[in-house]
Amino acid sequence: MEPRYIIIMDFSTGELIKIRLTDEQLISSEEYEDFGEFLSSLEEEYDFRLKDCLYMTCHNISERNYNL
Incomplete structure (x- = not known):
């Protein structure tokens, strides 16, 4: 089973792409x-x-945010 989600950190724009x-x-x-x-x-x-990003894959997505 392939991962369903991709999380990308784009360093050129400062974006987190899910x-x-x-x-x-x-x-x-x-x-x-x-x-x-x-x-x-x-x-x-x-x-x-x-080439401007790092990425990870996962089967389920969960997130936590602090002081936002």
């Missing part, structure tokens, strides 16, 4: 040997440049 992959995107991701290559295919759709 993406919930669709069923179609999950199927498409399995066609790539490297997940980074798949993620590169999403750059235009979600307006980020992978």
